[in-house]
Amino acid sequence: MAKEEQDKILDEVTQSDYKYGFVTDIENDDIGRGLSEDVIRMISAKKNEPEFMLEFRLKAYRHWLTMKMPEWAYLKIPEINYQDIIYYSAPKQKAKLESMDDVDPEIRATFDKLGIPLDEQKLLSNVAVDVVMDSSSVKTTFKQALAEKGVIFCSFSDAVQEHPDLIQKYMGTVVPIQDNFFASLNSAVFSDGSFVYIPKGVRCPMELSTYFRINAENTGQFERTLIVCEDDSYVSYLEGCTAPMRDENQLHAAIVEIIVKDNAEVKYSTVQNWYPGNKEGLGGIYNFVTKRGICEGKNAKLMWAQVETGSAVTWKYPSTILKGDGSSSEFYSVAVTNNHQQADTGSKMIHIGNNTKSTIISKGISAGKSSNSYRGLVKVTKNCEGARNFSQCDSLLLGDKCGAHTFPYLEIGNKSAKVEHEATTSKIGEDQIFYCNQRGISTEDAIGLIVNGYAKEVINKMPMEFAVEAQKLLAISLEGSVG
């Protein structure tokens, strides 16, 4: 393929539009810009929180003040003015929602546009949805049906009110408040999120799903997800994220904590499609997320599956602490960067229990002038016998202006560990494109075929509805790009 043709096609990619970039015109209740102890007290008071929550927040805030933003990631981020962000903004609602009819029609319209039906009758069978707009949860569906099984699935705020004992027991146990800069910030100011509790021996009868949406301007989104799976239980949880197109960068710093007990299993899937900024790299979401789970019990299982196509900057390392003997964890990721997007993402697997197993499959796809890094840690502690890890990090490049990097870290403290690491870098070849062309397949469709083929291993791990969405997203994100 001629150079100009390649450039033309690459340009086309850069121009593919972000279709979730609309703004919903609703009245917001915000507290103005800036961060201080007073602001934190105000957030806590607005949410009518018990004393332990305020203490947790203040402790985190005081610790955060002593910290600096981490600089080790392979990312170029302009300085963030933390006093210029609104830390709490919620759609104004009159009273507590009793039924669907009480949801603001504008909000309902927003989620309709996103393809997330809030209407329970219209819902895909077996997916319960919690939606979080800006700082607060708008609506959780199927609460009743789940409650019959003893499953708790609600917004984090509701959980604080209704199940304070569970929140107090588990919050901050996997990601402590002093864990890292963004985790401390989140712990101080987080406003909502989702809470899931699966009692002993229960297989959650449906997929649980949370959709996060940043709507208001100058607002940071700080949500927290806490999932607790008691012995012998199972849940599959999905999260999706979108935001409007805006010229300024917006901050998203979330925490996910997952606790998996004896013989329990959690699948956590993410389709992250925050606004990535325009093709000159203006605007977009800064996505700084701490996701961590602990396989606390024996034979506990935790699987992460993610398709990341959005955000101007992504800083995210879903991790698992394999504490229980025989516990296992898998991490499957496809991260796409285009235009000026930057991603430094990967996973950490900490082997503590005996005979623990982990798998990391990471597929990076870079196009435009983007930078895509894999950073992963496999750690085997001194007393951990028989640990096994397999890591595979593949990079696919489209064009010659993007970069892919791999930073694997291994800390092996026990001789019995078996650790394997494989890495490949490939380009979509002109030969492959021409071969498809010669069979009557257009260049765009050919790239769609090849990219989806490349990412298949990961997409296959996602629940079906999500897999379909993920495939479309990959095609849209990379429409037409060749190298």
Add this chain to the structure above:
Amino acid sequence: MLSIKNLHVSIDGKEILKGINLEIKPGEVHAIMGPNGAGKSTLASVLAGRDLYEVTEGEIIFQGKNLLDMAPEDRAKEGIFLGFQYPIEIPGVSTVNFMKTAVNEHRKHKGLDPLTASDFLKLMRDKKALVEIDSKLTNRSVNEGFSGGEKKKNEIFQMAMLEPKLAVLDETDSGLDIDALRIVANGVNKLKTAENSTIVITHYQRLLDYIIPDVVHVLFDGRIVKTAGKELALELEEKGYDWIKEENGK
């Protein structure tokens, strides 16, 4: 069917084809033979629309249309099929998915609805049987990890699926053992009709024992220097290419 007039083609400023003239009628099988570097594969690539090559002069008319104005995928959908000398591997893309996309693109071009999954699988079964290709191959990613012979069989299978009007088989016999050669040649023969045409590009005469050409051309130094019936192939086999070279003053 196909009419090539005074075709000149260069790559990186170096002229490879120096005025090719060729007429192919429906139902004909033409063999193009010649020594290494004569320009045989260049001709095949130019017909398929590979843009590494620059056409500096001449025209190619395919079924009344100017082929050189068309994108490679449009040429394919109009009925040109290139059997690659070195078929390309596409990891992760299943042969089923690949062929389904291709077949439905061809159907769309003809104004037909896409095939249903079951009709498509039936079509695949029929064509697999026709060209004697193993399901083990079609269940894998396109050409990934195939041996040379398997790749060539897969080309013929794809040709069967797409039913081209003009098939250009570029050194399809290279790297084939005698059994694979027979299977590939049988496939080509079974797909032959009174309407479609085939260009067989080959080095050796042995493929032409199985695929009987109507016309044999000798391509040498970017020009067709000799055209005759199938007996020309035998003559070449016997005498080699040296006498051609001598006749043409090289």
